[in-house]
Amino acid sequence: MAITLTENAAKRVHAFLAKRAAVGLRLAVKTSGCSGMAYALEFADAAANDDLHFESHGVTVLIDPKSLPYLDGTELDFVREGLNEGFKFNNPNVKNQCGCGESFTV
Amino acid sequence: MALLQISEPGVSAAPHQHRLAVGIDLGTTNSLVASVLSGDTKVLRDEAGQALLPSVVRYLGPETGGGSVATTAIVGHEAKSAQSDDPHNTLSSIKRLMGRNRADVVDISDMPYAFMHHDGIVQIDTAAGMKTPIDVSADILRTLRVRAEAALGGELAGAVITVPAYFDDAQRQATKDAARLAGLNVLRLLNEPTAAAIAYGLDNASEGIFAIFDLGGGTFDISILKLSRGVFEVLATNGDAALGGDDFDQCIYAWIVSTAGLTGAALTAQDKRKLLTAARNAKEALSDTAAIPIAANLSDERALCLTLTRDTFTELTVGLVARTLRPTRKALRDAGLSVDDIQGVVLVGGSTRMPQVRATVAEFFKQQPLTDLDPDQVVALGAAMQANVLAGNRKSGDWLLLDVCPLSLGLETIGGLVEKIIPRNSTIPTARAQDFTTFKDGQTVMSLHVLQGERELVSDCRSLARFELRGIPSMVAGAARIRVTFQIDADGLLSVTAREQSTGVETAVTVKPSYGLEDSQISRMLADAYGRAEADMKIRMLREAQVAARQVIDATEAALAADGDALLAPPERLLIATHLYLLADIIETGTEANDENIAALKRAGDALNDATQEFAARRMNAGIRQALSGKSLDALTEQLEF
Numbered sequence: 001m002a003i004t005l006t007e008n009a010a011k012r013v014h015a016f017l018a019k020r021a022a023v024g025l026r027l028a029v030k031t032s033g034c035s036g037m038a039y040a041l042e043f044a045d046a047a048a049n050d051d052l053h054f055e056s057h058g059v060t061v062l063i064d065p066k067s068l069p070y071l072d073g074t075e076l077d078f079v080r081e082g083l084n085e086g087f088k089f090n091n092p093n094v095k096n097q098c099g100c101g102e103s104f105t106v
Numbered sequence: 107m108a109l110l111q112i113s114e115p116g117v118s119a120a121p122h123q124h125r126l127a128v129g130i131d132l133g134t135t136n137s138l139v140a141s142v143l144s145g146d147t148k149v150l151r152d153e154a155g156q157a158l159l160p161s162v163v164r165y166l167g168p169e170t171g172g173g174s175v176a177t178t179a180i181v182g183h184e185a186k187s188a189q190s191d192d193p194h195n196t197l198s199s200i201k202r203l204m205g206r207n208r209a210d211v212v213d214i215s216d217m218p219y220a221f222m223h224h225d226g227i228v229q230i231d232t233a234a235g236m237k238t239p240i241d242v243s244a245d246i247l248r249t250l251r252v253r254a255e256a257a258l259g260g261e262l263a264g265a266v267i268t269v270p271a272y273f274d275d276a277q278r279q280a281t282k283d284a285a286r287l288a289g290l291n292v293l294r295l296l297n298e299p300t301a302a303a304i305a306y307g308l309d310n311a312s313e314g315i316f317a318i319f320d321l322g323g324g325t326f327d328i329s330i331l332k333l334s335r336g337v338f339e340v341l342a343t344n345g346d347a348a349l350g351g352d353d354f355d356q357c358i359y360a361w362i363v364s365t366a367g368l369t370g371a372a373l374t375a376q377d378k379r380k381l382l383t384a385a386r387n388a389k390e391a392l393s394d395t396a397a398i399p400i401a402a403n404l405s406d407e408r409a410l411c412l413t414l415t416r417d418t419f420t421e422l423t424v425g426l427v428a429r430t431l432r433p434t435r436k437a438l439r440d441a442g443l444s445v446d447d448i449q450g451v452v453l454v455g456g457s458t459r460m461p462q463v464r465a466t467v468a469e470f471f472k473q474q475p476l477t478d479l480d481p482d483q484v485v486a487l488g489a490a491m492q493a494n495v496l497a498g499n500r501k502s503g504d505w506l507l508l509d510v511c512p513l514s515l516g517l518e519t520i521g522g523l524v525e526k527i528i529p530r531n532s533t534i535p536t537a538r539a540q541d542f543t544t545f546k547d548g549q550t551v552m553s554l555h556v557l558q559g560e561r562e563l564v565s566d567c568r569s570l571a572r573f574e575l576r577g578i579p580s581m582v583a584g585a586a587r588i589r590v591t592f593q594i595d596a597d598g599l600l601s602v603t604a605r606e607q608s609t610g611v612e613t614a615v616t617v618k619p620s621y622g623l624e625d626s627q628i629s630r631m632l633a634d635a636y637g638r639a640e641a642d643m644k645i646r647m648l649r650e651a652q653v654a655a656r657q658v659i660d661a662t663e664a665a666l667a668a669d670g671d672a673l674l675a676p677p678e679r680l681l682i683a684t685h686l687y688l689l690a691d692i693i694e695t696g697t698e699a700n701d702e703n704i705a706a707l708k709r710a711g712d713a714l715n716d717a718t719q720e721f722a723a724r725r726m727n728a729g730i731r732q733a734l735s736g737k738s739l740d741a742l743t744e745q746l747e748f
Contacts, residue, residue: 012144013112015146016112016144016145016146019145019146020145025112026115039110040113041110041111041112041113042112042113042114042115043112043113043114043115043145044115045115079109081109081259082256083150083151083152083153083253083256083257084109084256084257084258084259085109085143086109086110086111086143086144086259087109087110087111087112088109088110089110
């Protein structure tokens with residue numbers, strides 16, 4: 001069971017976290033979108049009791065237990081595609097995703 | 107897959123609902139676009155990594171378009187560098203023409219374009235056909251929109267576009283129209299100083315009063331903002347539309363010419379441009395170093411080599427820097443504040459990088475100004491934060507931004523005078539009402555003429571709309587009560603309602619400002635209003651005296667018609683008529699507003715009053731006799747006791 005960040009992603013997250021009093025980064029899945037599930041990526045200002053904690057390159061990642069099965073083994077990357085830059089989930093559990101890639105099924 | 111951004115806790119956007127919103131600083135010289143990504147506000151850069159987009163558009167005709175019939179617009183750096191080769195088709199500083207008609211634009215002579223005016227709208231004849239300032243601005247906005255959509259990876263839900271706080275309704279509407287043409291949904295227009303304050307997070311402070319000092323390429327603006335419980339209010343604005351970084355360049359240019367013993371008139375256009383560029387580079391370098399060598403090779407093989415020190419530069423420009431302080435003092439006075447009331451000063455505009463400007467600001471306000479953010483970007487960053495809130499990406503920050511109406515709004519009254527209903531610098535949204543009445547007996551129609559401006563006379567203000575209130579019940583002059591309500595919504599658009607109080611008849615007009623299609627013009631702005639305040643006051647006094655005199659004449663004529671035959675002997679009547687004509691004559695001839703004419707009107711009015719005193723007394727007596735006749739003493743006593 002593990003969630004990891006690439007070095008690039010960690011650097012970005014550090015830069016963002018430095019600007020606010022967040023304890024870490026929260027990853028989750030939500031049932032929405034056109035293909036079943038969607039990722040949520042948020043600043044975590046406080047940890048909930050059930051949260052699972054992961055450390056990767058000095059970043060604390062919080063995940064609620066219900067989301068973990070969908071995200072286990074995920075590597076979070078930060079990439080630049082042309083002018084666009086942002087975070088990308090490399091999730092081995094994904095079987096299918098919608099055309100735009102914002103939602104997925106396992 | 108799509109790339110994600112980190113969201114605020116609890117507000118992760120659902121797929122396909124992530125609303126992309128940008129803030130756009132549509133400037134006179136440069137424009138920028140910014141957006142909030144992962145809680146971090148950033149200026150969006152183009153492929154070459156440039157943040158600033160020069161607000162310059164070059165139009166290419168079909169023949170230069172490489173065989174294709176479609177015309178092309180080139181926006182930005184490429185257009186700017188073609189400016190000297192193709193001056194007629196390369197349009198810059200177009201913001202100065204937004205929402206203006208030909209008559210409004212006084213400083214047009216230094217723009218090398220082929221101006222046409224059709225229906226009062228300024229148009230420029232280019233290789234790609236006729237272009238209005240709105241078309242040109244739309245091309246700039248479209249370029250920024252394309253840049254933003256490429257950077258954010260999706261269609262924009264909306265944009266916040268900044269405008270100077272002093273922009274009038276027509277200029278704001280023109281900006282909105284340009285955005286619509288560019289395919290942008292305008293979430294709202296935001297005043298530039300307010301955007302700068304947001305960028306500095308001044309809204310996080312509990313309260314305070316801040317000054318926004320904006321010295322750009324060609325204009326200077328000062329705004330006083332008040333923040334209380336997270337609400338921004340623009341207390342006052344002022345500025346100088348012809349003061350900016352370009353003037354500092356000119357200063358250095360003049361210094362180079364005189365120090366090198368050149369004559370400005372003898373230089374070729376190419377040399378002038380070269381020296382101006384050298385001047386600008388020197389100016390920028392002097393913000394970081396104490397002295398800079400200026401070297402240039404002129405076209406006649408002469409080589410220049412001078413050294414400009416920061417001290418010399420400061421000395422040269424001391425007058426320019428001082429010119430920023432007069433509008434600043436005025437704005438403070440308008441806001442009813444002193445320097446000690448200002449908690450913070452924000453610097454905006456590239457020209458505020460100059461150390462002497464910073465020093466002057468610090469000295470004037472007795473504190474160090476805020477300079478952490480790039481002064482070129484600060485307005486766009488603030489607009490982006492506001493856009494992010496308005497697009498619904500952030501729940502908590504429910505800013506309510508109060509803006510200010512830049513020029514007074516009022517109504518025309520008898521005598522060609524303007525009665526101000528909403529004074530300048532009132533915060534908007536706002537609503538104000540005032541009661542008016544009829545001028546003539548039996549008047550059933552009232553014509554309302556809505557005006558914008560600071561001057562006393564209708565002809566000196568800008569006409570926004572005319573409409574009529576009909577169906578006023580017939581009454582004697584001054585008996586009807588007509589309530590006129592002025593209302594300005596959050597976007598600065600005005601609606602005016604007139605309602606007759608006894609019958610409830612009502613008409614209304616929403617001012618969708620036409621681009622100067624009305625007969626009048628904004629020919630004079632605020633500075634002018636101050637400069638002519640005294641002359642305006644005299645004119646007002648004269649017009650008011652004239653209106654009062656006409657009222658006396660009307661009343662006298664009505665009385666003569668009713669009771670003149672019964673109560674006056676012919677010589678008495680002649681005396682009154684003589685004074686009547688004398689007064690009417692003075693109204694007609696004494697049209698120049700000076701003390702003499704005002705006094706003459708007053709004398710003639712008094713003389714007519716004296717002449718009619720006996721007549722008025724007889725009318726009173728006759729009226730009382732009529733009321734008393736045929737009534738018993740008891741009935742009268744009863745009436746008196748009652």
